[in-house]
Amino acid sequence: MKKYKACQSCGMPLSKDELDGGTEKDGSKSTKYCSHCYINGEFTQNITAIEMQKFVQNHMVENMKMPKFIAKFFSRGIPKLERWK
Numbered sequence: 001m002k003k004y005k006a007c008q009s010c011g012m013p014l015s016k017d018e019l020d021g022g023t024e025k026d027g028s029k030s031t032k033y034c035s036h037c038y039i040n041g042e043f044t045q046n047i048t049a050i051e052m053q054k055f056v057q058n059h060m061v062e063n064m065k066m067p068k069f070i071a072k073f074f075s076r077g078i079p080k081l082e083r084w085k
Contacts, residue, residue, distance in 0.1 A: 002031065003031055004031060004032050006081075007022075007032070007033050007034035007036075007037055007038075007081075008032045008033060008081045008082035008083050009033050009034070009037035009038065009043065009081060009084075010036065010037050010052055010055075010056050010078065010081075011056065011074070011075065011077060011078050011081060012034050012036070014034060017034045017035050017036070018035070019035035020035075021035060022035045022036075022038030022039055023035070023039055023040055023041070024040075026041075032082065033083075037083075043083075048084075049078055049079040049081075049083075050079065053076075053079065056074075056075045056078060057071040057072060057075050060074065060075070
């Protein structure tokens with residue numbers, strides 16, 4: 001099974017996930033998705049890649065006090081993640 005370094009939905013480093021990743025239907029840890037995006041084998045938000053990009057950018061600016069241009073830079077790869085293919 002492939003081990004991912006970043007959530008394949010939002011791009012967050014999985015090492016930064018306070019719950020060590022999302023969960024599958026059987027309760028096992030997901031190796032692909034973080035706990036913010038994926039719980040009990042289902043995505044927590046039914047949105048598009050572009051909507052996820054905007055959501056992540058807003059989170060970085062509002063909660064992490066990151067400048068907008070840096071938030072845009074860090075979220076630029078979201079549409080290329082596995083969930084959005």
